[in-house]
Amino acid sequence: MSRLRPVTLIFAAIAAILMVIAVNPWFTIDPKSTVAGIATKDLVAYGFWISSIIMIILIYIDSRQGAEADEIEIEGPAITRFLFSNSRAGLIWLPIRLFLGFSWLAAGWHKATGTGWLDGGTALQGYWQHSVAIPDTGSPAITYDWWRNFLQFLIDQHAYSWFAYIITFGEILVGVGLIVGCLTGFAAFFGSFMNMSFMLSGSASSNPVLFFLAIGVMLAWKVAGYYGVDRYLLPVLGTPWRPGNLAAQTPTPSTT
Numbered sequence: 451m452s453r454l455r456p457v458t459l460i461f462a463a464i465a466a467i468l469m470v471i472a473v474n475p476w477f478t479i480d481p482k483s484t485v486a487g488i489a490t491k492d493l494v495a496y497g498f499w500i501s502s503i504i505m506i507i508l509i510y511i512d513s514r515q516g517a518e519a520d521e522i523e524i525e526g527p528a529i530t531r532f533l534f535s536n537s538r539a540g541l542i543w544l545p546i547r548l549f550l551g552f553s554w555l556a557a558g559w560h561k562a563t564g565t566g567w568l569d570g571g572t573a574l575q576g577y578w579q580h581s582v583a584i585p586d587t588g589s590p591a592i593t594y595d596w597w598r599n600f601l602q603f604l605i606d607q608h609a610y611s612w613f614a615y616i617i618t619f620g621e622i623l624v625g626v627g628l629i630v631g632c633l634t635g636f637a638a639f640f641g642s643f644m645n646m647s648f649m650l651s652g653s654a655s656s657n658p659v660l661f662f663l664a665i666g667v668m669l670a671w672k673v674a675g676y677y678g679v680d681r682y683l684l685p686v687l688g689t690p691w692r693p694g695n696l697a698a699q700t701p702t703p704s705t706t
Contacts, residue, residue: 454512461505468498495596534669540676546663547628547674553660554641555625561618571614578605581651591652601651620644628667631678635671638664 471479472494483490533539566573578601584590592598604613620640627637642664645657667674675681688694 452512452515454508454515458505458508458512461501461508465498465501465505468494468501472498489595491595492599535672537673537676539670540673540681543667543670543674544677547631547634547667547678550638550641550660550663550667551625551628553625553656554621555629558618558621558623558625561614562622567614567618571610571612574614574617575605575610577651577653578610581653592650593652594650597650617644631675631680632683634675634678634680635668638667638671638674642668 472491479491479494481489481491485493533542561567561573564573566576581591582598582602582605590598592601604610621644624637624641624644627633628641642661645661645664648655648657649661672684675684684694686694686696688696
């Protein structure tokens with residue numbers, strides 16, 4: 451057994467226990483209770499994320515050191531192997547990719563050519579302020595306090611003035627990447643990340659549909675852009691675990 455595995459299991463157990471404390475329906479944390487001036491529920495959330503990140507880092511280090519792990523020898527259904535690995539499935543993902551791409555491109559272009567985004571970020575400021583507001587009656591737009599605190603921190607720091615640029619050009623780049631099929635998996639990932647951010651802020655709109663489709667494109671990253679730039683780009687770039695043609699053609703310095 452790897453020396454890191456017991457430590458990894460400890461942090462995994464801590465993360466699991468904190469998650470149970472945070473979401474179980476039988477006993478809840480008093481929202482007014484604090485520890486060293488910090489809300490107890492926030493400490494639980496911070497503890498969960500910190501322990502989870504440490505666990506992931508330890509797992510990565512463990513795998514890089516060549517530690518053996520039990521492999522689950524269960525073959526997936528033929529339909530998933532076809533959709534996610536067969537180049538012919540690229541024709542199935544093409545219209546989905548184009549739908550996602552033009553949706554993101556239109557959203558970004560609207561922000562870039564409109565007002566309140568690239569001229570100070572006032573539109574984003576208003577959106578954030580509406581999201582973090584807690585009404586006297588009814589449910590607030592944001593469910594999770596940690597996300598509300600994060601947005602409030604950005605508001606207090608006037609981050610909307612520059613964050614609006616990230617969102618605007620991020621949406622445009624995601625759209626272009628999906629349309630032309632360039633680094634399709636990365637484009638779908640960042641698109642789904644923005645979808646999740648909008649949904650956490652209380653905005654549903656088209657985000658659930660776009661998020662669902664983006665997950666499929668991410669799973670099919672090898673073939674989703676086959677009828678696009680990725681057909682030629684991915685073999686050249688390769689992956690971190692399997693270098694592509696570009697690395698193979700790079701001359702190795704002489705040691706003599």
